[in-house]
Amino acid sequence: MGERPTTLIDGRTFVEAPRWHENRIWFSELYTHKVMSAREDGTDLRVEATVPQQPSGIAWLPDGRLLVVSMRDRRLMRREYDGTLVVHADLSEHATGFCNEVIVDDQGRAYVGNFGFDLVKGGPMTPASIHRVDPDGTITEVADDIWFPNGCVLTDDGVFIVNETFGNRISAFDLTEDGWLVNRRVWAEFGQLPAATTLAEATPELVLSPDGMCRDAEGALWIADLTSQKILRMREGGEVVDEIDPGMMPFSAALGGSDGHTMFICAAPDFDEEDRRATTLAAVLQVRVDVPAA
Template sequence: MTATTVLEGFSFLEAPRWRQSRIWFADFYQYQVFSAREDGSDLRVEATVPQQPSGLGWLPDGRLLIVSMRDRRILRREPDGELVTHAELNGHATGHLNDMVVDGRGRAYVGNFGFDLMGAAPLETAALHRVDPDGTVTEVATDLWFPNGSVLTNDGALLVGETFGNRVTAFDVTGDGALVNRRIWAEFGPVPTERAVGKALPQLEIAPDGCCLDAEGALWIADGAHARLVRVTEGGKITDEVRPGTPVFACALGGSDGKTLFACAAPDFDEHARSAAREARLLAIRVPVPGA
């Protein structure tokens, strides 16, 4: 499996999503949400988010939700294109908001950094929050080591990648949106003993960043620490590995047949370096199993 470049010239890409025959993604430091066709043509600016966009999702009626990282809000794009505040998490999250997954009822599960990553603060755990369609915010899980890429499975579970936890954690989602039966879905190594980010990173076997689910229930994970994409089954077995020659930080399955693995690539995740350059790319890799 080899990677080809679909689009380039961005700062730092995150949260790829396949929807309406287009690949959608956020660019942190150009402060915009984009979409394009499978081959990268017809690039569109879908929204401008001055406080840094990240996770994307859609309400059942088709309105777009966007994580606004720095002011810890979730924005909603109305049918006329106006962005309004859907939910305010300033009094809840302990770091920049990050990735998000939205279920079929319009409930959004959103993680946050938990500490000042770019300011070189020591690692701290973070909570996961649920935002209901009316904007109500509820804490649904605690003590997660950087809750990052998340997916909802067909059997009613939520999988959350803990970037600094060396693992993917699973929860069952109840009818009212609560998370129960917390368990380790895949463990790649122990939680790092170091709390300085630079010292913790070498202790990570896999640093789960953005992820996506395929039709066989396996998880494609962008390993943010080792410049690779890995396909993992429950229990932690790696069945496939793609090394595109660059660090990758998020992925999504899509394309006309669901077998294109889109990946967000950049030289690193350093805010100062990425905001000053336009070296990020959107990659595509053909894989055998389509998206879920």
Template structure:
């Protein structure tokens, strides 16, 4: 099935981490250093926060305060009711690379992934950790040996699904009431984990570079394939039931809109920092799908 895609908004550097919240689509732009929100059709654009050390993952505490990952200083920031940003948690002692995407549960616990190595500097690939940040700002490492933990979702029955961009897989964990993770297992597998540590060689082994993702009401994941110029709909076990080719790089996606059936996609020609900083070719694409949003975010 082919689907029509439309450009809701463009002229950005590099968009990531789209979220549907308060009847608006929210997203981070890495290299204009801002968090934005807009109406479903891309109109009424607002700057929600300015994050000079590069915004990434977004989520909300139960009281409605925004959480945003600040990548380059490895902080999780919190926006107060007056709009000011303060430190919610310092992640710097827990990560080897930039913290990146995250998902926040109904109680305000944030699960944050990280690169594990200097991606833009071309360092050798290294495994990374997954952090849990509790509502009081306490930071705990809850999983390790992940190959670039990236987009994550929480299902309605308490399972955390983590896309491993360089790992050719989605990994699942059961989340206990106290936030610990157990019963680690492979939810979907697209190929073998990397055997090369050189970044260029490792990229040749990636079958699906699972980046940002979202869950639908049939417990399928829409996943942005960061090297495949597509989003794919994946079921437990790894079956791909649909592919939407975008004709450009796509790095994150989110179901939202008034009926939960608008698929928002963050697109750019590539993910290379120097190129994206010096151009305004990032856009937010949309497509309509049948099965609505579920889970978190």
């Protein structure tokens, strides 16, 4: 177990989706509706986009334009070169819950996950799908039966890995040249699929609840685990080889910094949604790790 993280950017409400991009750390602040970025040392904090329906996952097209998930209206937004936001894709007829994570491949196709059910109101748990958004806006379902698809990574050799937060597992697919997710398999399994139909009832059955994640140069994943409230370094198959205790609930992590050895962690107190809106105790944390970003 390495050193304890230190605070890089404090005074936030609820932060998610950290990304290291163009020598800056980017993240979404859900309840102020902002996508923000800062220098590696936390200075020069600036607003990159405002998404009234709550930003979540962020990614970039090959031409450099920013994509942002707009959670509550289930849209994928695109920031144009002049800074304006336009709808890249409307997934409201496809996603069965709030949209959350997005990742983009080298052909500019975006892969978007969603909750699958009404998490806020505690609705019955149902699995969700991942949808591919082509550069022309066409939306195609490319994977289903995923229990709350969350953090995901795409390896250089075309393996798409996705956390199933309420499924006790991490799944992997092969990404084909024409944008399909095939050859599904379990990357790591922590327990059985919960038998309960509501999250409150299923929570005791969750051995590990993987939220956001990032991948290092050795192919290991750093997983933000909501059950242990730690960041776990994991090898394929589920072996945990290191852990970081951020001191409060971690929701996602990204590797970056000028040498690739800094982990940026989005963390917040474990409050319910209404308390998260009011608190300013959330933060972006930082900690040094031995193995750099992939």
